[in-house]
Amino acid sequence: MGLIAVKAGVANHVLKVRPEEVSDALGVIETTSREALVELRHMLGLLRDEPLPPPGGLAALPELADRVRSLGLEVDLQVRGTDRLPEGVELAVYRIVQECLTNVAKHSGASSCRVVVDADGHEVLIQVSDQGTNTSATAPAEGHGLIGIRERVSLYGGTLVAGRGPAGGFEVTAKLPYRSAGMS
Numbered sequence: 690m691g692l693i694a695v696k697a698g699v700a701n702h703v704l705k706v707r708p709e710e711v712s713d714a715l716g717v718i719e720t721t722s723r724e725a726l727v728e729l730r731h732m733l734g735l736l737r738d739e740p741l742p743p744p745g746g747l748a749a750l751p752e753l754a755d756r757v758r759s760l761g762l763e764v765d766l767q768v769r770g771t772d773r774l775p776e777g778v779e780l781a782v783y784r785i786v787q788e789c790l791t792n793v794a795k796h797s798g799a800s801s802c803r804v805v806v807d808a809d810g811h812e813v814l815i816q817v818s819d820q821g822t823n824t825s826a827t828a829p830a831e832g833h834g835l836i837g838i839r840e841r842v843s844l845y846g847g848t849l850v851a852g853r854g855p856a857g858g859f860e861v862t863a864k865l866p867y868r869s870a871g872m873s
Contacts, residue, residue, distance in 0.1 A: 716868075726844055727777035746779035747771050747806070750786060754804070757790045763801035764790065770808040773869040781841045781865060782806055782815055788834045789817035789861050797821025797859055810869055812847075818860040838863065 700714035747768065754764040774782070786804055793802045799821035807814045835851055838861065842849040847865040854860035 723844060724775070724777045727780055746776065746783055747774065750783065750804075750806070753783075753787060753790065757794055760794050762790075762794050762799065765801065765803045767804065768806045770810070771806060771813065773810065774808055774813060775867055775869075778813060778845065778865055778867045781845060782813055785815050785838050785841055785861075785863055786817065788838055789815075792834050793817065793819045793821065793859070799858060808867075811866060813865050813867060815863040815865070816860065818854050818858060820854075820856065820858040822858075835861075 697714070697718055700711045700718070703710045703714075750766060750768060754766045757764050771779070771782075786806065790802070790804070793799055797819045799819035802817060802819040805814065805816040807816075838851070839849055842863045842865060845865040845867065847863060849861070849863045851861045852859070
């Protein structure tokens with residue numbers, strides 16, 4: 690939070706004198722504040738006694754898929770281009786996939802689902818779709834899971850579409866913009 694305050698002061702100070710420096714300061718403020726918010730949510734999860742994802746982040750997605758498979762739901766997991774995601778974005782992606790798989794297992798009536806996580810260096814796409822027949826799962830109702838997903842997507846200035854898929858069932862499509870880890 691100290692870095693955010695310093696960068697905000699710099700941006701305010703140089704706004705009229707050197708406006709080209711304002712963009713850099715705002716970029717640092719944006720990235721740092723998002724990471725701080727993710728950490729705060731993580732800490733709140735500890736205080737609420739919510740289960741936390743394994744420390745591996747996206748590396749733990751195959752283990753998550755295996756746990757869901759053990760419940761009798763086939764999971765087609767495809768992960769591409771995620772080697773340079775910032776840690777906070779990785780955590781958000783993991784949590785979104787975790788919530789989607791929980792919803793599919795509990796509510797869809799599907800025997801299988803597809804999970805795609807695809808990053809291109811600027812945006813990560815998370816898409817979870819099933820062919821479930823449970824009509825309550827195909828309505829875009831706002832349960833706690835979808836609210837949490839919407840909050841995570843909003844935190845990163847992303848987009849979320851959740852509802853009946855083009856071929857039936859239910860589909861969640863989230864897109865999170867990001868700056869690659871290690872880049873300024």
